[in-house]
Amino acid sequence: MILDYKELEDLNRYKVMSDTVVPRPIAWIVTEDGGVINAAPFSYFIPISSNPATLIVSIGQKESGIPKDTLANILKTKKATICFVNKDNIQEVKNSALALEKQESEIEKFEIDVQKVLEDYPAMISSSQTALFCDYYGKVDIPGKTTPLILEIKKQFIEDNRIDAKFHVHVDNVGRCGAYFKAMIDL
Numbered sequence: 001m002i003l004d005y006k007e008l009e010d011l012n013r014y015k016v017m018s019d020t021v022v023p024r025p026i027a028w029i030v031t032e033d034g035g036v037i038n039a040a041p042f043s044y045f046i047p048i049s050s051n052p053a054t055l056i057v058s059i060g061q062k063e064s065g066i067p068k069d070t071l072a073n074i075l076k077t078k079k080a081t082i083c084f085v086n087k088d089n090i091q092e093v094k095n096s097a098l099a100l101e102k103q104e105s106e107i108e109k110f111e112i113d114v115q116k117v118l119e120d121y122p123a124m125i126s127s128s129q130t131a132l133f134c135d136y137y138g139k140v141d142i143p144g145k146t147t148p149l150i151l152e153i154k155k156q157f158i159e160d161n162r163i164d165a166k167f168h169v170h171v172d173n174v175g176r177c178g179a180y181f182k183a184m185i186d187l
Contacts, residue, residue, distance in 0.1 A: 010145065023175030026093060029057065030081040030114070030122040031073030037114065037123060038069045039106040041085070041093045043175075053153040054137055055082075058146045062099065069102050071147055078136040080151060081121050083128035086172040092127070093174075117157055124157060129171040131157040 005013055024046065028039045045057035059071040067075075074080050085093045096106040107114055107123075114123035117131070124131040134151035142148065163169050 026085045026174050028083045028085070028093060028096065028125055028128075029070050029074075030083060030124065031070055031077065031079070032122045033069070033073045033076060033102075036103055037105045037107045038073055039083075039096050039112060039114075039125065040068065040070045041097050042070075045082075048150070052137070054150050055132075055134075055153065056140070056148050056150050058148045060146045065145075067147070071149070072102075074136050074149060074151075075139075079121050080134045080136075081124050082132040082134060082151075083125040084130050084171065085174045086127070086129050087174060088172075089125065089127040090174060092125075118155060121155075128157075129159045129162055129173070130169065133157070 003016060008016065024043045026041060026043045027045070029042050031038045031040075042057055042059075045055055047055045059068050062068055070080075092110060092112050095110040096112065098106075100106060100109060106112065113126040115126045116123045118133055121133040132151075132153045133155040134153050137150040137152040140148040140150065158169060158171075162171055
């Protein structure tokens with residue numbers, strides 16, 4: 001079977017792509033605007049370079065056609081904290097996937113514990129074993145309803161004893177395998 005992407009509806013194209021390019025990491029992208037902490041789960045991102053240390057994340061729109069809070073916040077503040085999901089916080093990430101109004105915080109609504117690790121960046125999810133502190137690097141202009149952003153990783157938090165002498169990281173991250181979550185250690 002050959003699928004012609006020009007003939008697929010946007011939602012079906014997304015399903016095919018997201019069920020094919022697996023596993024993909026799942027993480028909260030934490031942003032802040034006016035004291036409201038936004039923590040939105042994403043699995044549509046991937047590293048693109050280690051020098052400069054960058055990754056790309058595609059952010060869609062709300063149903064009303066306005067930018068999602070994560071996109072608006074990053075473009076305004078130029079900062080984001082990416083907190084990887086692990087086997088111990090899967091339920092919190094599922095809860096935080098619900099759409100909220102811009103002035104509502106997933107952190108407050110779902111009682112997700114955060115900690116301010118670096119003053120210049122949004123707080124990180126306390127239960128994350130690793131988090132990336134990123135600056136906005138650029139935007140990729142493509143037609144459609146998603147906006148790919150390039151973020152530059154400036155600093156990284158890793159729980160003690162999760163990085164060895166050879167800089168291999170040992171975390172229990174959860175990935176997206178098609179429509180399902182899977183602990184990366186099980187792969």
